[in-house]
Amino acid sequence: MQFKVTRLSLLISGLFIAASPLVHAADTSDVGKVTVQGDAGGGTSTGLIQQEESAKARSSVDRGYIEKQSSTGNPYQMINLLPGVNSYDQDGTGLFGGNVRVRGFNSDQLGFTINGAPVNDSGSFAVYPQEYTDAENLCNIFVTQGSTDTEAPHVGASGGNIGMTMCTPEDQQRFRTEYTFGSNHLQKGYVRLDSGKLFNDRFKFFVSYSKTQADKFKGEGRADKEHTDFNSNFDLGGGSYIDTGFMYNSAINNNYRSLTKAQIAQYGPNLDFGTVPPIHQPGGPGAQNDSTYGPNAGINTGNKNLYYGYNLNPFKNWLATMNAHFQLAPTSSVDVSPYMWYGFGTGANQLQTVTEGNAGNLLGGGVRDVNGDGDTKDTVFAYEGSRTRTYRPGVTIKYNQQIDNHKLMVGYWYERARHQQTGPFTPIDNNGNAADVWLNNPDLWLKNQNGSYAQYRDTMTISTGKSAFLQDNISLMQDKLNLQLGARYSSIDRDFTNNPSQSSPGFYTLQKSYSDLLPSFGARYQLTTTDSVFFNAAKNFKAPGNFSYFNLISGGTIVNGVYTGGTVRNPVVDKETSWNYDLGYRYAADKWTFSGSVFYVDFKNRIASSYNPVSGNTTDYNVGDSTSKGFELESGYSLTKNLSLYGSLSYIKSKMDSDMPFSATTALPTGGKEFPDTPNWLSGLSLQYQQDNWYVFGQGKYTGKRYTTLVNDDSIGGYTVFNAGAGYTFPSSTWLKKPTVRFNVNNIFDKQFLSLSSGSGSQFTTNAVAVGNIAASAPLFYVSPPRTFSVTLVADF
Numbered sequence: 001m002q003f004k005v006t007r008l009s010l011l012i013s014g015l016f017i018a019a020s021p022l023v024h025a026a027d028t029s030d031v032g033k034v035t036v037q038g039d040a041g042g043g044t045s046t047g048l049i050q051q052e053e054s055a056k057a058r059s060s061v062d063r064g065y066i067e068k069q070s071s072t073g074n075p076y077q078m079i080n081l082l083p084g085v086n087s088y089d090q091d092g093t094g095l096f097g098g099n100v101r102v103r104g105f106n107s108d109q110l111g112f113t114i115n116g117a118p119v120n121d122s123g124s125f126a127v128y129p130q131e132y133t134d135a136e137n138l139c140n141i142f143v144t145q146g147s148t149d150t151e152a153p154h155v156g157a158s159g160g161n162i163g164m165t166m167c168t169p170e171d172q173q174r175f176r177t178e179y180t181f182g183s184n185h186l187q188k189g190y191v192r193l194d195s196g197k198l199f200n201d202r203f204k205f206f207v208s209y210s211k212t213q214a215d216k217f218k219g220e221g222r223a224d225k226e227h228t229d230f231n232s233n234f235d236l237g238g239g240s241y242i243d244t245g246f247m248y249n250s251a252i253n254n255n256y257r258s259l260t261k262a263q264i265a266q267y268g269p270n271l272d273f274g275t276v277p278p279i280h281q282p283g284g285p286g287a288q289n290d291s292t293y294g295p296n297a298g299i300n301t302g303n304k305n306l307y308y309g310y311n312l313n314p315f316k317n318w319l320a321t322m323n324a325h326f327q328l329a330p331t332s333s334v335d336v337s338p339y340m341w342y343g344f345g346t347g348a349n350q351l352q353t354v355t356e357g358n359a360g361n362l363l364g365g366g367v368r369d370v371n372g373d374g375d376t377k378d379t380v381f382a383y384e385g386s387r388t389r390t391y392r393p394g395v396t397i398k399y400n401q402q403i404d405n406h407k408l409m410v411g412y413w414y415e416r417a418r419h420q421q422t423g424p425f426t427p428i429d430n431n432g433n434a435a436d437v438w439l440n441n442p443d444l445w446l447k448n449q450n451g452s453y454a455q456y457r458d459t460m461t462i463s464t465g466k467s468a469f470l471q472d473n474i475s476l477m478q479d480k481l482n483l484q485l486g487a488r489y490s491s492i493d494r495d496f497t498n499n500p501s502q503s504s505p506g507f508y509t510l511q512k513s514y515s516d517l518l519p520s521f522g523a524r525y526q527l528t529t530t531d532s533v534f535f536n537a538a539k540n541f542k543a544p545g546n547f548s549y550f551n552l553i554s555g556g557t558i559v560n561g562v563y564t565g566g567t568v569r570n571p572v573v574d575k576e577t578s579w580n581y582d583l584g585y586r587y588a589a590d591k592w593t594f595s596g597s598v599f600y601v602d603f604k605n606r607i608a609s610s611y612n613p614v615s616g617n618t619t620d621y622n623v624g625d626s627t628s629k630g631f632e633l634e635s636g637y638s639l640t641k642n643l644s645l646y647g648s649l650s651y652i653k654s655k656m657d658s659d660m661p662f663s664a665t666t667a668l669p670t671g672g673k674e675f676p677d678t679p680n681w682l683s684g685l686s687l688q689y690q691q692d693n694w695y696v697f698g699q700g701k702y703t704g705k706r707y708t709t710l711v712n713d714d715s716i717g718g719y720t721v722f723n724a725g726a727g728y729t730f731p732s733s734t735w736l737k738k739p740t741v742r743f744n745v746n747n748i749f750d751k752q753f754l755s756l757s758s759g760s761g762s763q764f765t766t767n768a769v770a771v772g773n774i775a776a777s778a779p780l781f782y783v784s785p786p787r788t789f790s791v792t793l794v795a796d797f
Contacts, residue, residue: 043593043636046646046688051588055484055522056536057597060142066135068725070744070790071180072188072212074129075141075164076100080701081684083632083648084145088755090256092746092788093186093214095223097130103145104628104654104678105159109542111152113163115245115321117339118153122392122417123461123546125156131249131317134210136190137229139167146580146599147538150471150486153396153413158542158578166231166245169204170194175797182790188212205232217785219272220308221254239327248318255311258757258780269783273308277432278381283373290381291353307351309432310383315345331402341392346385346439354382354425363505364448365561382425383434384456392417407473417463423456450561458499461546465492484522491515496549505563506553514543514575530589542576573622577604591638601628628654642691650682666772673712676764677756679704693729708756708779714768719753737796745789754781
């Protein structure tokens with residue numbers, strides 16, 4: 001594929017040519033440590049590139065960049081300009097989620113951490129960026145492209161990891177207030193208290209609270225979010241300390257509707273969920289059916305369908321972390337990092353039908369009388385969602401030892417996650433009100449004749465993850481050469497229980513274990529004080545998600561309300577593994593910071609999820625082996641003392657090696673095709689001017705053409721989106737410190753484009769055009785958010 005020539009592409013090309021090492025060979029500076037705060041000079045003042053020393057491809061954004069973005073932004077938006085990153089958000093505010101891919105790896109193939117604790121879904125490895133910490137409290141977000149860190153607590157990361165670090169408390173006592181308003185009735189209030197140093201300057205903490213709300217830019221509905229963050233630092237003396245963190249989030253969002261190209265052509269891009277609530281057909285003798293009742297015409301099809309009030313995502317979660325560092329001696333230390341994640345909520349399209357019944361060949365004897373008309377012959381609308389509750393404790397322990405020129409690290413990670421997924425039904429009234437929106441009150445759930453709950457699904461997955469790891473950093477030639485040798489043995493044991501439900505009526509259990517030895521090797525050589533090269537090779541693996549264990553029983557019958565007989569099939573997928581290779585060069589001088597690498601990824605058993613029209617459900621597949629290769633460049637350049645420029649440029653070519661068996665008689669022609677939603681070209685640009693008490697910046701992101709199906713018979717074109725921001729800090733007064741106003745605008749030119757809706761995981765449409773006996777299935781898309789703005793007022797007291 002040829003690179004589409006755009007103004008942005010030309011600017012970025014000019015940046016890499018003009019700011020070459022030959023031009024600036026006279027500028028010298030020592031390569032420093034990775035910075036956290038922005039405005040450090042050396043081309044890093046945009047906050048989008050750091051002077052990295054890692055022997056692997058790695059990019060990051062720091063506090064200097066994050067604080068200039070919209071206060072409601074989520075981590076996906078913050079890292080969008082970094083090389084290899086392809087992300088989208090559904091509405092510009094960051095409150096409704098989105099998706100991210102790095103080098104074509106989907107979010108559920110990447111390990112995500114906050115303060116070192118994993119936050120991927122313990123069952124599917126999905127990521128929900130709007131649930132995490134407030135942007136005001138984030139100090140650093142890093143992306144390790146391709147190679148997962150040796151000590152990373154992941155068993156679902158075949159493509160690298162993304163880490164978020166919360167800011168430490170301030171040394172001085174401070175009370176900060178912040179208010180944001182903007183497009184679509186966006187409002188956010190934020191307050192934070194920093195204690196300053198206490199107890200002989202050994203302890204400090206901060207606590208913050210925010211409340212955010214915004215309307216959708218199309219259709220009815222909104223987002224409401226409350227969030228609390230806490231962080232503390234206790235200095236034990238002698239280099240030892242304990243950091244603790246706590247994050248709590250409670251939100252309820254109306255979903256945006258994803259559309260096919262045909263729906264967009266027929267109804268326009270503003271088509272969303274319907275605004276007319278369904279009503280119940282009056283009960284009486286005989287069978288009534290809400291779905292065919294005249295006033296409900298169009299509820300299941302056409303413009304009115306899928307009432308917006310039953311397309312919700314209510315979710316609550318909290319995460320507690322601790323990082324305890326004990327300095328045993330000048331050359332040895334121990335780190336103990338326990339964590340606890342809790343999540344509860346529901347989602348998806350909650351407008352469903354329940355068919356009453358009273359017969360021995362129905363599960364549980366059939367659903368009891370729902371509409372209260374005295375019979376069990378009716379089909380009635382009800383509210384049902386994908387209810388999930390997760391308890392996830394874990395701990396990482398590391399021992400660090402310096403022996404001459406060796407820095408040794410040995411450790412162990414363990415966690416045990418209980419992941420309950422159910423689908424109860426609750427009644428709705430004729431005004432669109434559900435009896436239990438959160439699906440957390442069993443007294444309001446519908447029951448079967450035998451007293452059991454009527455549920456669409458009812459499963460429990462207990463996942464026990466473990467890793468033992470060892471790493472040696474070897475410094476040679478007076479630290480000009482650094483070698484990193486690492487290995488970890490990672491495993492996950494899945495204990496899955498399927499209780500009888502409407503979608504899977506038989507009881508069965510499965511025990512599956514996945515493990516692998518994951519070696520890594522990295523080397524960095526310092527050519528001069530400004531130039532260095534690096535090489536890295538690492539093996540990663542990803543266990544199948546627990547959805548692979550759903551709906552595996554068939555062939556039985558229901559007698560006296562109980563499913564008997566039947567055969568339990570084995571899951572059709574195995575673990576996914578990848579070898580990632582990087583060869584790179586870095587340059588760090590007074591005015592210019594540059595990093596570039598070429599990479600090669602060798603996949604085995606790459607996992608993809610797709611709707612199977614033969615079985616009628618979404619199924620995980622191993623699409624076989626595949627390869628990806630390309631390059632990534634990023635550069636920061638200080639044009640003047642106040643004017644700085646950042647650019648990134650990425651190219652990737654992915655290829656599936658063979659056709660994918662899909663049914664007993666048909667294989668999908670995937671051999672030689674590219675993986676979906678993986679644009680060949682990505683480029684980003686940011687230009688910032690900062691002086692004394694004000695700044696202004698503009699940035700753009702080009703996303704190239706990409707395919708939308710596994711057989712590459714449908715695609716969406718490339719596009720470029722521009723954003724901008726500015727800020728001004730007023731003089732402090734006796735009672736008001738650093739009052740600041742910030743302005744941000746996204747999608748300045750109101751660019752219209754499509755983003756592939758691939759669910760929360762690697763879910764793809766197989767084919768948009770019929771292949772043999774495999775029917776066509778249209779891909780779904782989110783339409784681009786329009787131009788939006790936000791204004792933020794900040795002051796300390």
